Amino acid sequence: MISSVDRSAATAAAVDAAHASFLVYRRFRYLKAALLLSLASLAAYLVWEPPGGHNGGTWLGYTLGTIGALLIVWLMLFGVRKRRYGPGSWSLKGWLSAHVYLGLSLLVVATLHAGFQVGLNVHTLAYALMIAVILSGVVGVVAYVRLPRLMTENRMGQSLGGMALEMLELDRQCVDLALELSDEYVVEVQRSRQETRLGGSARRQLSGRDPKCGTTRALANVRELARTAPPAMSERAAALVVALGRKQELLQRARRDIRIKALMDLWLYVHVPLSFALLAALIAHVVAVFFYWG
Amino acid sequence: MRCKIRYLTRQRTGRVAQDEQIVTLEGNRITLGRGTDSTVFLRDLRVNYHHAELVVHDYGIVIEAVGHSILRIDHIPVERAVVTPDSEIEVGPYRLQLGQDEPDADLTLAVELVTPPPTDTIEQLVEPRRVLLGTGILRKRALSWLVFLVVIISGLALPIVAYRTTKPEGAGNAERAPFLAGFDRFWLSGELSTSHQLLGDDCHACHELPFVPVRSEACAPCHADTRHHFEVARFEVADFAPTACTQCHSEHQGPTGIIPVQQSLCADCHGDLSAQAETGLFDVADFGSVHPQFRPTVITDPAGGRVQRVALGTAGFPEERSNLEFSHAIHLTQKCEVAGVTDVEQLKKVPLETLQGCRVLQQARQDLNQEGLSCVDCHRPELGGVSMLLPRMERHCAVCHSHRLAFDESAPDRVLPHGRPDEVIAVINDFYAARAMQGRPAVVVEDQPGLRRRPGEDAPAAGPTGGGSSAEQEAQAIAARKLEDVFGRSLCGVCHEIIPPAASERGTWEVLPVRLTPLWMPKARFDHGAHKTMQCTDCHRAQTSRTSKDVLMPPIETCRACHQGERARAAVPSTCIMCHVYHREDLDPMLRAPANAATVTR
Numbered sequence: 001m002i003s004s005v006d007r008s009a010a011t012a013a014a015v016d017a018a019h020a021s022f023l024v025y026r027r028f029r030y031l032k033a034a035l036l037l038s039l040a041s042l043a044a045y046l047v048w049e050p051p052g053g054h055n056g057g058t059w060l061g062y063t064l065g066t067i068g069a070l071l072i073v074w075l076m077l078f079g080v081r082k083r084r085y086g087p088g089s090w091s092l093k094g095w096l097s098a099h100v101y102l103g104l105s106l107l108v109v110a111t112l113h114a115g116f117q118v119g120l121n122v123h124t125l126a127y128a129l130m131i132a133v134i135l136s137g138v139v140g141v142v143a144y145v146r147l148p149r150l151m152t153e154n155r156m157g158q159s160l161g162g163m164a165l166e167m168l169e170l171d172r173q174c175v176d177l178a179l180e181l182s183d184e185y186v187v188e189v190q191r192s193r194q195e196t197r198l199g200g201s202a203r204r205q206l207s208g209r210d211p212k213c214g215t216t217r218a219l220a221n222v223r224e225l226a227r228t229a230p231p232a233m234s235e236r237a238a239a240l241v242v243a244l245g246r247k248q249e250l251l252q253r254a255r256r257d258i259r260i261k262a263l264m265d266l267w268l269y270v271h272v273p274l275s276f277a278l279l280a281a282l283i284a285h286v287v288a289v290f291f292y293w294g
Numbered sequence: 295m296r297c298k299i300r301y302l303t304r305q306r307t308g309r310v311a312q313d314e315q316i317v318t319l320e321g322n323r324i325t326l327g328r329g330t331d332s333t334v335f336l337r338d339l340r341v342n343y344h345h346a347e348l349v350v351h352d353y354g355i356v357i358e359a360v361g362h363s364i365l366r367i368d369h370i371p372v373e374r375a376v377v378t379p380d381s382e383i384e385v386g387p388y389r390l391q392l393g394q395d396e397p398d399a400d401l402t403l404a405v406e407l408v409t410p411p412p413t414d415t416i417e418q419l420v421e422p423r424r425v426l427l428g429t430g431i432l433r434k435r436a437l438s439w440l441v442f443l444v445v446i447i448s449g450l451a452l453p454i455v456a457y458r459t460t461k462p463e464g465a466g467n468a469e470r471a472p473f474l475a476g477f478d479r480f481w482l483s484g485e486l487s488t489s490h491q492l493l494g495d496d497c498h499a500c501h502e503l504p505f506v507p508v509r510s511e512a513c514a515p516c517h518a519d520t521r522h523h524f525e526v527a528r529f530e531v532a533d534f535a536p537t538a539c540t541q542c543h544s545e546h547q548g549p550t551g552i553i554p555v556q557q558s559l560c561a562d563c564h565g566d567l568s569a570q571a572e573t574g575l576f577d578v579a580d581f582g583s584v585h586p587q588f589r590p591t592v593i594t595d596p597a598g599g600r601v602q603r604v605a606l607g608t609a610g611f612p613e614e615r616s617n618l619e620f621s622h623a624i625h626l627t628q629k630c631e632v633a634g635v636t637d638v639e640q641l642k643k644v645p646l647e648t649l650q651g652c653r654v655l656q657q658a659r660q661d662l663n664q665e666g667l668s669c670v671d672c673h674r675p676e677l678g679g680v681s682m683l684l685p686r687m688e689r690h691c692a693v694c695h696s697h698r699l700a701f702d703e704s705a706p707d708r709v710l711p712h713g714r715p716d717e718v719i720a721v722i723n724d725f726y727a728a729r730a731m732q733g734r735p736a737v738v739v740e741d742q743p744g745l746r747r748r749p750g751e752d753a754p755a756a757g758p759t760g761g762g763s764s765a766e767q768e769a770q771a772i773a774a775r776k777l778e779d780v781f782g783r784s785l786c787g788v789c790h791e792i793i794p795p796a797a798s799e800r801g802t803w804e805v806l807p808v809r810l811t812p813l814w815m816p817k818a819r820f821d822h823g824a825h826k827t828m829q830c831t832d833c834h835r836a837q838t839s840r841t842s843k844d845v846l847m848p849p850i851e852t853c854r855a856c857h858q859g860e861r862a863r864a865a866v867p868s869t870c871i872m873c874h875v876y877h878r879e880d881l882d883p884m885l886r887a888p889a890n891a892a893t894v895t896r
Contacts, residue, residue: 051542051554056483122449122480129445160425164416171414175339179328183342186328190339193414199424202432258425265427273437280442284449288481291457292501294508294540 021145025097033098034105037067045112054115056123056289064113068106072130072282075103076275103137106130122288126281133278136271143264151260154253163254164198170247177240181233184225185240192218192244198254206266208259215251219244295319295350298399299334302406316399324348324401326385327360334405340386348377350401355392357383387411452477457497457504486545487552500545510539514885522881529571531563537884542876557581557860557869564870581868582858590814590847596806606849613843617791617806622836622846625667627651647840657694669830679823684810687712691789701725701780710785715805722780723773730769777803814847818873 023031041064050058056065078099082092110130118124158166171193178189195214199205210216222244226237301313317324317333326334327345336345344360358374359365366384367375377383383390387409393402428434456474475495486493493499500512513520517539526536535541542554557580563570565579576586587605594602594612602612630652635641641649658666672690674683685691692712699709701722708725710718781792781803791806798804831837833848857872858865877884 049556049558051544051556051559053547053551053554053556055544055547057544117484119482119484121482122453123483125445125449160420161416164419167419168414168416175411178339179337180330181343186339186343196419197424198420199426202427205425205427254420261425262427269428269432269434269437272434273441276438277441277445280445281449284446284453287450288453289483291454291504292481292497293505294501294545 022093022096030098030101034101038105038108041109041112068110122284126285129278133274136267140267147264154256163250170243173243177236188218188221205258205262208255215248295400298402300404322350453481484546488549513539521877555869560870580859593809596809614845618808620842622839624650626837630655661694680821726769726773730765
């Protein structure tokens with residue numbers, strides 16, 4: 001039976017563990033595993049000198065190649081695992097931690113497997129693709145470590161949906177205000193409502209801006225109108241300026257949010273397709289090696 | 295003017311609720327619009343602030359659009375129209391209808407919002423599709439499929455098609471579509487070794503069947519004569535198939551990769567061979583550290599053909615018996631130190647060896663027009679540059695020594711034939727017999743103990759022999775003494791081992807055949823050509839060798855000054871096959887030649 005102090009300590013530890021980054025998961029368990037694998041491969045490579053020099057066709061080459069190929073297949077299963085919800089026997093964070101560290105250890109395993117031999121062939125294609133996949137993965141790790149904080153700071157406690165809801169509410173306010181304002185205002189309010197879009201092309205998302213944003217133009221025009229508004233309307237016009245201003249600020253944050261999310265996704269558009277290219281090259285490599293065996 | 299305005303609201307159940315307003319106006323105009331000052335207040339952004347006016351005239355009711363407001367009567371856009379209770383008036387999203395005349399109002403108007411304002415949705419602002427980076431072909435899944443298929447087709451399918459469509463027709467004749475040939479090369483893990491490049495694109499030459507490792511039989515058409523390394527019937531080596539070529543030779547490792555050079559390949563067995571098997575071989579693991587001292591094969595009994603192999607530098611190292619006497623030291627003299635000697639008495643005190651060296655220098659200047667002799671004057675490399683040719687009397691010694699084979703100063707042009715002792719005997723006998731018949735006095739060579747006459751030197755003073763015998767007998771005696779002199783001392787005996795008639799089975803003068811050693815280390819291959827930049831005497835201590843009994847083979851330490859084992863840093867890393875061969879010519883072939891070898895041998 002555990003005491004309440006123990007229990008609270010255990011709970012705190014569990015909370016800490018839940019908040020710890022995938023990089024430090026279980027006190028770097030998979031970093032240690034990856035280092036162990038790399039060092040063991042390196043030691044075997046240095047200790048044993050095969051006749052004819054190191055290459056994929058020696059017993060060490062076949063061993064490292066088998067380890068590498070199984071690792072690649074297993075690393076690719078991460079894509080399956082992360083689509084399956086629920087804790088499973090291994091947590092997703094554990095998977096990610098292992099995915100990152102063991103993926104990095106492939107750099108050592110596969111390089112030693114090849115014995116530093118390169119050429120213009122399907123074998124080196126597989127190697128080059130693997131390097132590209134790992135490098136894009138490193139970009140992803142950096143993105144996952146740095147960008148979420150920027151995203152949190154930018155969101156200021158609001159989700160993108162929350163921002164959108166607030167913008168709808170502002171639209172409603174603008175409509176209410178405009179109902180009793182002259183038609184020029186209505187044109188601008190409608191412009192803000194109908195010509196404001198979030199997202200768009202990849203380029204637009206990554207830029208975090210929209211030069212044709214209806215709200216920006218509407219705000220500028222309404223400001224201009226409000227300056228010369230008749231006294232009966234001036235109060236409402238000013239309120240409309242405030243509402244559109246708030247909407248524009250929200251839009252900027254939302255676009256920044258989309259930009260950060262796009263940056264966090266961008267590397268995956270390299271990482272995932274190249275992983276599949278790698279899988280194809282790996283199959284071709286293995287078949288080629290045993291097709292022309294000897 | 296009194297107006298009755300009914301705002302109708304159609305509820306979901308279909309029931310229509312109505313909110314009636316009665317407005318009393320000055321004048322005959324009813325204003326419609328979003329503006330709060332409008333008579334008919336239409337609260338919707340789709341309606342202009344001042345949208346339209348209804349004007350009650352005597353002749354009827356007219357509706358007029360204000361400004362550019364859009365107005366539809368019976369679905370037709372108009373700016374101004376006369377309306378009746380039958381007219382359907384559309385103002386923005388509203389439908390208006392004049393009512394029938396009612397007693398308590400000048401005008402009745404029903405107003406209904408028929409098109410409610412669209413509710414703004416999040417989707418309108420931010421469609422999920424618009425915040426995805428990749429769409430269409432640029433989706434991750436589509437991209438993944440695309441690149442997967444491109445790689446699998448070009449990297450797997452097309453090379454297999456290339457293999458299937460190739461007709462093996464022998465070296466360099468493999469035929470395939472040029473388009474496919476490139477894909478076949480896509481699988482090539484490395485360039486062929488230089489010697490196998492004659493196979494061209496004919497992958498089938500070695501790779502007979504897919505998914506079957508290359509068999510040694512595939513090597514047999516060309517390499518049927520390749521020999522074993524050891525007697526396979528006598529020794530069995532664990533984990534070693536003596537006929538598996540690919541165990542040591544891996545192809546596609548670049549131009550020189552086919553011949554493995556690692557010393558571990560040899561040291562695996564030879565490192566502790568003495569513990570494994572009775573071979574009589576020394577253990578060797580590394581040239582720099584674990585390699586026995588050289589044991590040159592020295593001829594110790596040229597007649598019996600016996601040789602000895604003793605490590606250099608050990609006590610009891612044998613003298614080489616080549617049946618030839620030769621002093622390298624004398625022939626390599628570089629400086630004559632008795633230049634100032636003028637009279638015979640002084641000359642007699644000069645050591646014989648120095649005198650001889652001086653003569654070599656003198657002769658070299660005279661005959662060869664050079665300052666002195668060097669190694670290459672007698673030792674020339676064979677054509678391939680690896681080994682050295684043995685010096686030949688006719689080609690090398692004779693340059694200086696041929697005219698020293700004269701035997702009688704009265705006939706300096708008569709020289710004895712070299713290498714044919716029987717002819718020498720015949721020449722001398724004939725010469726003196728002829729001279730006796732011509733009645734010319736014979737010349738007698740006086741013995742001068744302690745000073746051997748050298749070829750070409752002036753003969754000591756000679757006088758006529760005593761009379762009493764017949765000329766023929768006298769000539770025979772002179773010839774016999776001449777033979778003794780020529781064979782024993784002055785000519786042949788200077789360099790050769792001589793058997794005098796008394797010791798000879800044939801009862802005549804004999805010269806023992808010269809047995810020079812062509813290779814002191816027949817199991818190793820030393821490339822003299824690769825050492826051209828060095829001086830011969832850097833390794834062979836010839837300057838100080840006064841007798842040909844010396845074996846001028848340098849010890850292993852001399853080699854190690856430059857050559858060390860595989861892991862050498864500040865020396866030439868030298869592995870076993872730099873000097874030794876694996877496939878021994880004296881053993882059986884490893885492979886069985888195929889029956890149709892003649893047709894496939896390239």
